[in-house]
Amino acid sequence: MKHTWLIWFLLPLLLGGQSRTHIGAPIENFRLPSFGEDGNRIWDLRGDKGLYLENGEIEVERMILRTFSPGNPKDADLTIESPKARIYPEENRAAGPGYLFLEASDGSFAIVGRNWQWFNDEQKIVIGEEARVTFKQAIGSILE
Template identity: 45%
Template structure:
């Protein structure tokens, strides 16, 4: 069996002279190492799934034009699957989605299930909604950001801050 490499010592410095066989072996080892690296990277590139809740988080969501359309904050978030997050202490703020970045409404609930890709949220607990001239409180709710719809099923209370002027 031949040696894969040879050493020549010149001025106490080692230089490697590669033979033809050693070049092919080295190329094979480099290719094998590259394949192992790609295979391992593929394993690690799979989605990491958190096994513990995330605390005090914020997720901004932007429209196609780059303006923020809403953001989600929570005291604690638990990953359910790629589409679903359960949030404790939810605060969801909806913006105008244009360069004015006007805050249209703020929604808070003790617990909610968020579907980020669908821009939806649902909850059975109380929902507190604050707008520029109103407050709404109720239970059993649904928010659909794409349709700009908020539905509250039970115990709804609405308070307007707008004066009626000389209407009566």
């Protein structure tokens, strides 16, 4: 055959050899959604780069994590951003040593801090250092 070299060149592409993810290989424009038992989205993780580790954890650079309530899987409740994070998918949790910026989707509050942990199952965020919370709604008179 005249073009046998072309078949050998294209064969790995046709068999999917180029599309497999290897542990330790960085993934550009990383995205990982998580779904509940009912099939609705629980959270949606994005990052500029993701790296699967051998222990099942994922390191993400420039993380954006959006969480969703069970009754509304289309609109995010919270958006959490951090320059670097470690994701524990089996535990529905994430953590990072650097800064975290969290904002409620309705704009009612925002949180900034360092050395953070997010526990989705408990709907809890722990900020270890330099925590600042800003409420963006009226809380009424505290002197009454």
